[in-house]
Amino acid sequence: MRRYFLIAVIIMAIAFGVGAGIALLTNPQLLSGQDNPLPQRVSTLPEFSFTDLENRERHSSEWTGHVLVLNFWATWCPPCRAEIPGFIKLQEKYAGNQVQFVGIAVDEKALVAEFAENMGINYPLLLGELDAVKLSELMGNRFGGLPYTVVIDREGTIRHRQPGEMREDELESIITGLL
Helix, strand or coil, X not given: CHHHHHHHHHHHHHHHHHHXXXXXXXXXXXXXXXXXXXXXXXXXXXXXXXXXXXXXXXXXXXXXXXXXXXXXXXXXXXXXHHHHHHHHHHHHHHHHHCEEEEEEECCCHHHHHHHHHHHCCCCCEEECHHHHHHHHHHCCXXXXXXXXXXXXXXXXXXXXXXXXXXXXXXXXXXXHHHC
């Protein structure tokens, strides 16, 4: 049984490599970065709005003048779930310094609401669905992976982009450098 599993994994890896090779051969600009089909990465916070768990429209301008930590996440994403307790601690610690965490969920409202209640999330959670994926790509998330965290300074300039899980100590160092 174990041998068949290993063979299946090897076959999938070969198939992925062949597919990637064909994509590069038929679309060489993927390597050069020219005519990239993804949008250009922005250097400042773009305007956006999504609804929160109370069905209120929340706009990015609401956090002008704050150090803003945007986290794109989903309840089904284990690294997303793992980093949230650190975000809760840092939001509590730095809220008085005009630091605002905002979670943008790529998930269903009911699942997000249940997760937020169970975790005691103390910052706004917005429901972005597919538009959140587009926004994260615009902010530098080239492959649309989760989690994806962006730190923006008080002037609206993006200072840090983090694909994958964000460590609490690393994020705190970035935040304190912007205060």
